[in-house]
Amino acid sequence: INVLAVGGGPGEGRGDPETWLAYGSQDGVTRIVDIETGTRLHEFAFERRPILALAVSPDGTRLATGDGHGYITVLNTQTWSIETDFRAALKGPIWALAFSRDGAVLHAGGIENIVYSWPLADLAGFDPMATDTPQFLKRPEDMSNGERQFARKCSICHALSADGGRKAGPTLHNVFGRRAGTLPAYPYSETLLGSDIVWSAETIDRLFLDGPDHYIPGSKMPMQRIVAQRDRDDLIDYLKTASATEATKGDTQ
Ligand code: HEC
Incomplete structure (x- = not known):
């Protein structure tokens, strides 16, 4: 297991107790389990590995994963569906992810000495699962x-x-x-x-x-x-x- 994150709670607000725990593993799978019982709730697997970064948006409605092949996947935690899956312009793996306080921006880092940031509204325009058409996001x-x-x-x-x-x-x-x-x-x-x-x-x-x-x-x-x-x-x-x-x-x- 490389990374852990917790989330959930009735109102998804700050201070609510978490209800799920997500972990990203070396085999490229992100698993979400019930924090009380350990029951496996969801699993997201791609042909890519390993999962190196996880971040939960401040309001708890999104979980972002970053992997060894340079892909970022944003999951909607209300429906447990994939909102966006794209290949970032970062060279190599994504091993750091963070949401902005208002949840509107996703920051990512990897092997380079640069942090990349994307407004999530923009990411909605990316083709989900367009794995063969990497999006070359550039620096200004x-x-x-x-x-x-x-x-x-x-x-x-x-x-x-x-x-x-x-x-x-x-x-x-x-x-x-x-x-x-x-x-x-x-x-x-x-x-x-x-x-x-x-x-x-x-x-x-x-x-x-x-x-x-x-x-x-x-x-x-x-x-x-x-x-x-x-x-x-x-x-x-x-x-x-x-x-x-x-x-x-x-x-x-
Ligand atoms: C906040 C959203 C937004 C931004 C930013 C924006 N547009 Fe638009 N644009 C629209 C919308 C919505 C329409 C459709 C307008 C309508 O139906 O009246 C439009 C229409 C257009 C059209 C007409 C297209 C057609 O098919 O007739 C052009 C050309 C255009 N935009 C160019 C641009 C350019 C160039 C920029 C940047 C300098 C830009 N827009 C920035 C939302 C935006």
């Missing part, structure tokens, strides 16, 4: 300015992959040349449905020069302006390539 200093603009200001709501993930906004895959509001599966606002804007370098530039609240008033996209011309140019340059290639499946953050 390794990104171009355009990619960083996208990562910071857009990626929480927009995917670049064809399938679009499960994000609040429509995917920006092939956005150039697309008429606004025309992705069949996305529930657009009336504003975008009735719009005759065609997305191009010029219209995307206007969108963030004026802000969505002015350029497409009534849209569901929150108010946000990108004031510096250079940041808009770099973002648009980045989007031109990134929205057109399958290689960007998933998102950088």
Whole structure:
């Protein structure tokens, strides 16, 4: 057994007695047992081993595991189902995990001298179990300015992959040349449905020069302006390539 964590309790709040104990082992299995009786409640096994890190979110609703192959799995402890399973950009194993106090951010560490952090809202957009498409999550200093603009200001709501993930906004895959509001599966606002804007370098530039609240008033996209011309140019340059290639499946953050 490499790691232990406890959780549970009626209200899942602080001070409630724990009801389960989770342990991650060398054989790559995370087991959850009833803390009173030792009865095995749940078991999560992957072809990967060993389990090296466990963390419980402060409200007790999530349990994150990190393994020797560099994968992080986030389990929902209310349903005991897998919320996210992804390969982090860390080199080598994940051997340290921690949730932020508000439970919104997951931090991870391994062999490198760096801590990586992800907003959990973003992780919801990762394909669960996409084990053959590792997500190369990069550090801001390794990104171009355009990619960083996208990562910071857009990626929480927009995917670049064809399938679009499960994000609040429509995917920006092939956005150039697309008429606004025309992705069949996305529930657009009336504003975008009735719009005759065609997305191009010029219209995307206007969108963030004026802000969505002015350029497409009534849209569901929150108010946000990108004031510096250079940041808009770099973002648009980045989007031109990134929205057109399958290689960007998933998102950088
Ligand atoms: C907090 C979430 C959020 C953020 C951040 C965000 N968007 Fe959006 N975006 C949306 C939503 C929601 C829509 C759909 C709006 C509607 O239906 O009115 C949208 C629509 C769009 C559209 C129109 C797509 C189409 O199919 O017509 C473009 C282009 C776009 N966003 C680009 C961006 C870019 C570039 C950024 C970053 C600078 C960004 N958005 C940041 C939520 C967001």
